[in-house]
Amino acid sequence: MKKRLVIVGLGLIGGSLAKALRGFEDYEIIGVDVSQPTLRYAMEQDIVDRAEADPVRALAEGDLVFLCLHPQGIVEFMTEHRNHFRPGSMVTDVCGVKGAILKGAGVLPDTVSFVGGHPMAGTEFSGIQHALANMFHGAHYILTPNNQSSPEHLALMERLARYIGCADVVQTTAEQHDAIIAYTSQMMHVIAVSVCDDPSLFDYQGFEGDSFRGCTRVAALDVPLWTQLFSMNAEALGRALEQLEENIRQYRQAIQSGDLEGLSEKLARSSARKRKMNRMEASSGAVGRDRWEGSRDGATTSES
């Protein structure tokens, strides 16, 4: 008998997972969404085997459940439906923060195995019509198990990540994941919006160059999603930003005080670090590196 894989939330990531998971082992794919047009589209395009508007009915059948809602939606869904997951089922999510999700998963009964997940891919679009079967090709898939996670579940997630084309699967703690994300991704988004808050933004239109575009590209972000991602990772992100503010302040003080020697030393140290990083990246082969945020063809990403 076929097993059932339930995808709750057929947006960009849920839809892409459905497409990418076609033919994975012996799973039948059931898509759940609150939007009837989305469910209809998923059936018409043969993205799912079955469309289901009622999560309770879908969960009763689900062997493996993917929660692909917005961050807060995932937490609320687990709370509301904690008694609707089939005993013995395995539950995972795709959220870009993990500590808050693992905390939320604490409501699940012992009969359910939960593994937090973050397939690091996305595009600047949203919605199932932009879903891509190759969305996860070359991406990192980070897993953050908790004490309810079963070894079978982790093994399944590894096979699944390979099947959808991920370059690697990394197990880590939620804290480590959230610190990485705070620094490498969320901080870049705070920088981008902070630069665009400058009153001069439009005055100098046309004089911005590659460094300006590279730095501000991600400022055109999905506001509700990033409001949730930032606030659900407040501790790690707050720490990273405090460090950044201090680093910028040190450069500013060296510049304003005319401390050329100090400024030169700081620039030498930092540029040497960046060159070392470039060398490490070049020599590592960088498989999957380009997929971390899921940018494709240089498009603006809004990784979550």
Add this chain to the structure above:
Amino acid sequence: MKKRLVIVGLGLIGGSLAKALRGFEDYEIIGVDVSQPTLRYAMEQDIVDRAEADPVRALAEGDLVFLCLHPQGIVEFMTEHRNHFRPGSMVTDVCGVKGAILKGAGVLPDTVSFVGGHPMAGTEFSGIQHALANMFHGAHYILTPNNQSSPEHLALMERLARYIGCADVVQTTAEQHDAIIAYTSQMMHVIAVSVCDDPSLFDYQGFEGDSFRGCTRVAALDVPLWTQLFSMNAEALGRALEQLEENIRQYRQAIQSGDLEGLSEKLARSSARKRKMNRMEASSGAVGRDRWEGSRDGATTSES
């Protein structure tokens, strides 16, 4: 009789200017450099008509003099050689800050016309061996005249900028130029090095994505050059950085205090500004936009 165009400093920009200015009106190109190998290379590669190690001899002949040294070197050269410029000659420079250069040009006698210039191009390389005849194609050329600048000199600079392929020539004050540069370019470099100063840089190697790479790309900068550029624009850059620190601090406080409504409002405002900017850029045709920092083929730039 041919006129003489003297290029002082045959580095990346001086060498590229020499190449790009070949055949410009009736000028003979004389290259001046302290390095004998550089002068030899310039002659062997037919980059200049004549090579001259002694600036005094070259200046005595120069109708138009381009100062293509490092920022502080330009100021020092004008002071040292203020009485060596031929009466009636026109002098310009290529420095990425303009207030300090115009102040330095105050030492020049009234018999010399000075126009500050910033052809906005460059690559991550330095040295005449990386000079490119098409370095300035599509670039902005900013001119900052002072009260010694003659109308003929400005008209000549306009023709010259068109000849080397610039997309446009913009006249502005030194203050305006330095404020633009502080915000659109120098601040991006301070952000890049500040991010690379984070102790986590190497811990999370391999998990950085497009936004991280886009933001930190320019951190591998030319230290002596940028030490001078930053410190010679301390006032405007200091102001821009204070604004940035305040903008980041506001996001951090909204995030740390759990002020979701305030955070959401701020993100909505900034992302709308960025989208508006993207639309303006898309509809403007963006001639020359890609040349502001002189990046070619996505190479790391070190615009000066």
